[in-house]
Amino acid sequence: MQIDTGDTAWILIATALVMLMTPALGFFYGGLVGKKNVLSTLTHSFFILCLISVQWVLWGYSLSFSPDTGAGLIGGLGWVALKGVGFAPNPEYASTVPHQAFMAFQMMFAVITPALITGAFAERVSFKAYVVFALLWSTLVYDPIAHWVWGTGGWLHVLGALDFAGGTVVHVSSGVSALVAAILIGRRLKTSEPHDATMTVLGASLLWFGWFGFNAGSALTSGGLATSAFVVTNTAAAMAGLTWLTVSWIHRGRPSVLGMAAGAVAGLVAITPASGFVDVSGSIIIGLGAGVLCYLAMQLRPQLRVDDALDVWAVHGIGGTWGAIATGLFATVAINAAGQDGLFYGNPQQLLNQAIAVGATWLYAAVVTAVIVKAIDLTIGMRVKETDESLGLDASQHGEIAYQLD
């Protein structure tokens, strides 16, 4: 296999773009929490960038992408510590870039996924419990699902489910896990208002920027497919931002700035699985649907009485589910000959395949997350003490505070 320097340059740049998304998520979430929990929220993202970067090269990549162990459920341990993962391309995954470049690109997906969950249990989980949760969740939930969908021999891969950049692997898995974690951990003693909307808008902007690497990079080449993914990603984000703003305007009487930022993120989530398979009209409808559905899901939170503090389930769980299902509606081989047509192009079977992938991801992520949270709660405890929660996690967990203002 011949290495293509253009493709390799693009994948390395895309890897760096996706890396930026995790601290950007910290800023997005950090602006939405109260003043006494800013650093702890930023730390959730920055820490996981460090933690999963090491987990991934040691065993995460091997479990996700090394040859299947037989049942389509998990990879083996043959690539532990990147043994055998060198600079020659692996034709199973990316035939024109070094295998390690593909591994590094995938690493950044593994990094951001557990970070997404942290918005659900912000302002009340102990740092020690978070460390254990992140490591267990990445190994027992993310790595297997990544193998199912993207790994050679993975059962959803064999079934023909389409997920270009991680609608099920990243967003449905984290969104559903967030809901389960929020239910089991319980409500905060006191909810807080967003302390810095500007930080959240900055975070959303940087997420959008990084998402070009996430989706267009998933083409794994630097040609037409990457360009198409880039264009539909931008279009869906824009359309969802406009839609959320409009729906919130109808509902609340004013166009919400934070709503527009959340809407753009919802659009980015929804287009993720579809970004290599749909045309620009499809992306507009996907963005529209994301803006409406995720907004409605967010309105359910008070009725459900679940303290998913930063609405991870509404944005990522519902946005990812909509995107995965919409892929089964709008996918067309005119965009990607290696994909499949969706329902609107005469292939109802694809919609069924997408529904199976979504259902399996919901079920597996929910059950295993529940087991992990319960196990940690029964041993070291998930929550901080009430006095520490009242003090704020910045001071009680890290001994630092974000702002020294008189």
Place this chain on the structure above:
Amino acid sequence: MELIALASFAILVAAWVILPLRSPAGIEHPAVELEEAA
């Protein structure tokens, strides 16, 4: 598909023109309070 996409965008644009802005009564901005105090 193209028609649905165009119609979706057109509806949003029309909504921005038509929708009224609710009165900001009830929202207190600290900067305004400081200006008034000065």
